[in-house]
Amino acid sequence: MVHLPPVEIKEKDLCVKMLAAPINPSDINRIQGVYPIRPPAPAIGGYEGVGEVVSVGSSVENFTTGDWVIPSPPSFGTWQTYIVKQEDSWHRVAKTVPPEYAATITVNPLTAYCLLKDFTKLNPGDSIVQNGATSMVGQCVIQLARLWDVRSVNIIRDRPGSEEAKDKLRKLGADEVYTESQLDVKNVKNLLSDVPEPSLGLNCVGGNASSLVLKILRKGGTMVTYGGMSKKPVTASTSSFIFKDLVLRGFWLQKWLASSDNMRDCKVMIDHLLSLVRDNHFKYEMELVSFDDFNIALDKALGKLGSQPKQILRF
Amino acid sequence: MVHLPPVEIKEKDLCVKMLAAPINPSDINRIQGVYPIRPPAPAIGGYEGVGEVVSVGSSVENFTTGDWVIPSPPSFGTWQTYIVKQEDSWHRVAKTVPPEYAATITVNPLTAYCLLKDFTKLNPGDSIVQNGATSMVGQCVIQLARLWDVRSVNIIRDRPGSEEAKDKLRKLGADEVYTESQLDVKNVKNLLSDVPEPSLGLNCVGGNASSLVLKILRKGGTMVTYGGMSKKPVTASTSSFIFKDLVLRGFWLQKWLASSDNMRDCKVMIDHLLSLVRDNHFKYEMELVSFDDFNIALDKALGKLGSQPKQILRF
Numbered sequence: 231m232v233h234l235p236p237v238e239i240k241e242k243d244l245c246v247k248m249l250a251a252p253i254n255p256s257d258i259n260r261i262q263g264v265y266p267i268r269p270p271a272p273a274i275g276g277y278e279g280v281g282e283v284v285s286v287g288s289s290v291e292n293f294t295t296g297d298w299v300i301p302s303p304p305s306f307g308t309w310q311t312y313i314v315k316q317e318d319s320w321h322r323v324a325k326t327v328p329p330e331y332a333a334t335i336t337v338n339p340l341t342a343y344c345l346l347k348d349f350t351k352l353n354p355g356d357s358i359v360q361n362g363a364t365s366m367v368g369q370c371v372i373q374l375a376r377l378w379d380v381r382s383v384n385i386i387r388d389r390p391g392s393e394e395a396k397d398k399l400r401k402l403g404a405d406e407v408y409t410e411s412q413l414d415v416k417n418v419k420n421l422l423s424d425v426p427e428p429s430l431g432l433n434c435v436g437g438n439a440s441s442l443v444l445k446i447l448r449k450g451g452t453m454v455t456y457g458g459m460s461k462k463p464v465t466a467s468t469s470s471f472i473f474k475d476l477v478l479r480g481f482w483l484q485k486w487l488a489s490s491d492n493m494r495d496c497k498v499m500i501d502h503l504l505s506l507v508r509d510n511h512f513k514y515e516m517e518l519v520s521f522d523d524f525n526i527a528l529d530k531a532l533g534k535l536g537s538q539p540k541q542i543l544r545f
Numbered sequence: 546m547v548h549l550p551p552v553e554i555k556e557k558d559l560c561v562k563m564l565a566a567p568i569n570p571s572d573i574n575r576i577q578g579v580y581p582i583r584p585p586a587p588a589i590g591g592y593e594g595v596g597e598v599v600s601v602g603s604s605v606e607n608f609t610t611g612d613w614v615i616p617s618p619p620s621f622g623t624w625q626t627y628i629v630k631q632e633d634s635w636h637r638v639a640k641t642v643p644p645e646y647a648a649t650i651t652v653n654p655l656t657a658y659c660l661l662k663d664f665t666k667l668n669p670g671d672s673i674v675q676n677g678a679t680s681m682v683g684q685c686v687i688q689l690a691r692l693w694d695v696r697s698v699n700i701i702r703d704r705p706g707s708e709e710a711k712d713k714l715r716k717l718g719a720d721e722v723y724t725e726s727q728l729d730v731k732n733v734k735n736l737l738s739d740v741p742e743p744s745l746g747l748n749c750v751g752g753n754a755s756s757l758v759l760k761i762l763r764k765g766g767t768m769v770t771y772g773g774m775s776k777k778p779v780t781a782s783t784s785s786f787i788f789k790d791l792v793l794r795g796f797w798l799q800k801w802l803a804s805s806d807n808m809r810d811c812k813v814m815i816d817h818l819l820s821l822v823r824d825n826h827f828k829y830e831m832e833l834v835s836f837d838d839f840n841i842a843l844d845k846a847l848g849k850l851g852s853q854p855k856q857i858l859r860f
Contacts, residue, residue, distance in 0.1 A: 458787075470795070479793075480787045481787070
């Protein structure tokens with residue numbers, strides 16, 4: 231933990247006392263230097279979070295002390311107790327949800343929202359297939375799909391406790407949940423005969439788990455890669471392109487947010503997602519940890535202490 | 546060779562005496578059963594060719610004896626001396642080009658044309674990258690690109706005689722030609738600094754040759770797979786989707802032709818391609834073989850006698 235000198239609050243600045251900020255895998259990747267865009271070092275970690283406005287510059291008109299705000303677009307440095315930045319860097323959110331939801335609504339839930347709406351037109355009764363279904367994006371995809379009456383086929387790793395993981399996902403609204411090994415069969419269509427063939431596939435794993443998504447997709451379907459948790463590449467047969475006419479694409483929230491149209495849309499989408507949380511239509515597992523216990527939270531986020539819920543720092 | 550009984554010429558039929566028909570790799574794949582659409586057996590091979598109208602049905606209005614015609618859309622059974630089919634199965638072509646060009650203009654040149662026009666908007670000065678550049682589609686891509694002032698980066702196999710192959714492609718208009726091993730270097734951008742980064746990649750090989758296309762493509766570029774000569778799949782890293790934003794798609798002429806809009810366009814495109822041949826802007830290597838020597842031509846087409854030009858049967 232580092233103490234920084236106080237900064238002056240300029241006329242358009244907000245001074246925000248942070249309330250909560252998560253440790254996302256992408257925060258760790260950024261620190262590891264995996265991402266092509268890097269802040270100048272030394273830098274402060276954290277990319278999203280929620281805070282309370284404690285003081286405003288002399289010409290600030292749209293915010294007042296006590297408001298809850300999130301950095302929008304998300305930006306570097308949410309793992310600190312106070313942040314001073316111009317008012318146009320912030321988006322006010324309703325105080326009707328627990329702060330840990332406002333703190334985490336951008337990176338994972340917004341990604342899930344974009345994945346479901348930007349690549350194919352999904353109509354009620356359609357279906358999608360995803361791997362890495364227990365991830366936070368995966369959990370959000372399941373719940374948004376159910377809200378839109380879209381069926382979800384979910385693939386999870388083979389592991390001890392996979393039956394418990396399947397039950398959890400079914401409770402969130404998953405229609406079908408399989409481990410990878412269950413889908414390594416010749417006639418996967420028989421297994422999935424109750425669900426329409428998915429037109430959209432979501433891949434955050436790569437390797438065999440992405441081959442399964444391609445196998446389950448219908449003719450002309452699209453697979454969107456937004457992560458690579460297995461660290462293995464995506465492999466696709468020639469015939470999957472020529473005869474099955476599949477399309478393979480990628481999604482990166484940071485690039486998506488770089489468009490001003492998307493930046494405007496994203497505030498509406500975030501408000502919508504928070505209203506779903508408020509109405510109990512949308513939830514995900516989190517563990518709140520005091521900022522003083524940052525080291526423990528980081529070990530948990532790095533997977534050093536087994537499978538753990540999303541770690542949320544409280545300031 | 547099989548003798549079939551004569552058929553009656555109905556009022557809307559043309560009786561066409563075949564002049565020339567090629568042996569394409571896709572003809573062999575169809576016989577092997579690789580393709581998902583199969584004619585009922587026993588079937589006659591051959592998918593394109595040119596013939597002369599020798600007799601017309603009583604209500605045929607748009608054709609007369611002596612016309613040269615090609616099956617349009619291409620269809621099964623061009624490896625025979627006479628074909629009787631309804632007039633709407635045929636497209637009249639100008640007699641201003643050698644028959645072997647009219648016989649081969651659909652499958653490979655039309656594929657090249659579609660690959661260059663259907664996936665990205667190419668402007669003069671842009672560039673494309675392709676593997677399998679010595680293939681017939683590859684040769685057509687090089688010449689069409691040059692006609693449209695688009696630069697081409699071409700990848701060929703490492704093999705004895707690769708320098709000669711490079712020279713041939715350069716004479717057709719190739720801007721850059723490399724063997725795969727020449728491109729297996731860390732900083733491929735330095736090697737290609739004279740050419741703008743390609744927005745379109747064409748893959749008919751798979752395996753390492755498709756990885757090289759992905760490596761050379763610019764951010765946001767599209768790779769279209771239309772063949773898999775190495776019988777190896779396409780492999781792409783997670784970051785090529787997320788950070789490089791590449792799109793991977795496929796093209797299959799037979800599916801493209803199934804749309805009525807495309808069928809109408811294709812006749813205009815074929816006439817345009819034949820006019821390019823007539824004006825000496827478009828050529829490719831072919832070897833004419835008598836139908837009686839079908840066995841030799843087939844062995845050559847199957848690669849049993851080393852690298853050979855396209856085999857064209859003359860009837």
